[in-house]
Amino acid sequence: MAKVEDVSFRYAGARDYALKDVSLEVREGEFLGILGASGSGKSTLCLLFNGIIPHSIGGEFEGNVYVKGKNTREASVAELSTIVGLVLQNPDAQLFNMTVEEEVAFALENFGLDREEMRKRISWALKLAGLEGLEKEFPPNLSGGQKQRLAIASVIAMKPEMLVLDEPTSQLDPLGREQVLSLVTLLNKEKGLTVVMVEHNTDYLLNFADRVVVVDKGEIILEGRPREVFEEVELLERLGVKLPASVKIGSTLKEWRLSKKAALNEKELLALLNELMG
Template sequence: MKVIRVENLSFRYRRARRYSLREVSFEVKRGELLGIIGPSGSGKSTLCLTLNGIIPGSIKGEFSGDVVVRDPATGEEYNTREVPVSKLSTLVGLVLQNPESQLFNMTVEEEVAFGLENLGLERDEILRRIQWALEVTGLRGLEKEFPPGLSGGEKQRLAIASILAMKPEVLVLDEPTSQLDPVGRREVLGVVSLLKKEHGITVILVDHNTDYILRHADRVLVMKEGRVILEGTPRELAEEVETLKELGVKLPPSLEISHELRKRGIVKTPALTEEELLSLIGSP
């Protein structure tokens, strides 16, 4: 079952000379982890902003095509051109690249409560959701902490918790680890894995670093100059190493090495992970 359908979507920011999205079409299936990769400036963030209607709702420009979000609970479909962001954001939650820009409360629990209070939920339900969101993101015990004092990984997990508490159908994460050290990155990607595996949440993950996406995503879109130029499973994309390298996409070392070995006829298939690479070359 699909939860988002993007059809022939093009967008040009006001006063910009070039289109940032060009005839983009794809679908997002319920429960999948969809990765989006592509060089800087290829339109990944712009695409994220179209998924919950910020474009064209709040950020105007020349917009054509359709983004349709389906509420699986009711089967109703919402075209982002016709429905306000306030409605769409309960279905599609967007976490921005810089967590600081999304945190502005005095404590961790107030931060998570903030969005919930605007949904008009009962007090008990708010408290349950806060605890649930903090549990999933590994922040239990930090309820009374001051958000600016958290580590980078904790801040980003808090930004995720605040959105998650609203129980969106789809969670969109725009480069959630780009400002984090390796520890923070691992913490945040651990939460992404948990969301998919244990909570069945549909996740769209933008990441310039492809190791996690090629290992865990169900499907991947590759963007270049506002277009989706490739779409496939990680396995299918592993056959497109030359194209990915031309784009300047950072590939996992196992894929680069297996690609070189393959050109020399030493191995027959690409390896997405170290373990695969070792089994291909027959570790001693």
């Protein structure tokens, strides 16, 4: 789906490289989680996939990024946006139309769709995002979770194959977070979209990501299935990566030699606790 090949990037005027010799493949249909401390380079990595880096944000860019075989140096951001949808942290910064349906229509305007097809796409995307019935609503009146689902609806209306989400839930309350995470799961598991997601809710990644990479100071230092990555409890704690709650307890049980593994999910943890208590 996408391939990052030996990429280094330094923002114009910055002293240090934000990414250093990063290589990463994103497979079709997979759910890839990205973890790392603040300032490690997660957002910078996200901006590679639709060509915002190097087209809209300047700096020193080495290496190549391919999306569906297209080199992002050669393809435009507009062209790449039809393949890769980008969703950012702050939903307010992504919404600027008067109604919910206009917001989605706006994203489609440059597509040259006829009115009927446009209407179909809008209602399809809003339905999928659970926003049916809110078509005429003023976006600032929506809840945080609804706003972020609207941002996602605007992006999926373009029918991209891949979704890149940069901390989409970090500014939401628990209910909004839950809504957005369920939508992302649905888009990946049922609609087959490839997902790349920066997310601090590691419990969620443990359950739903196929693979996780950990970024530190611009480098990928750990990569693997969530089970493998979350087994590295000490390293993750040193990096300030929040452990899934079940893994935290699992790691204590491992220390006490009551479990072979730290990276247990909730179900496995409960089963083990049940067994231990006889």
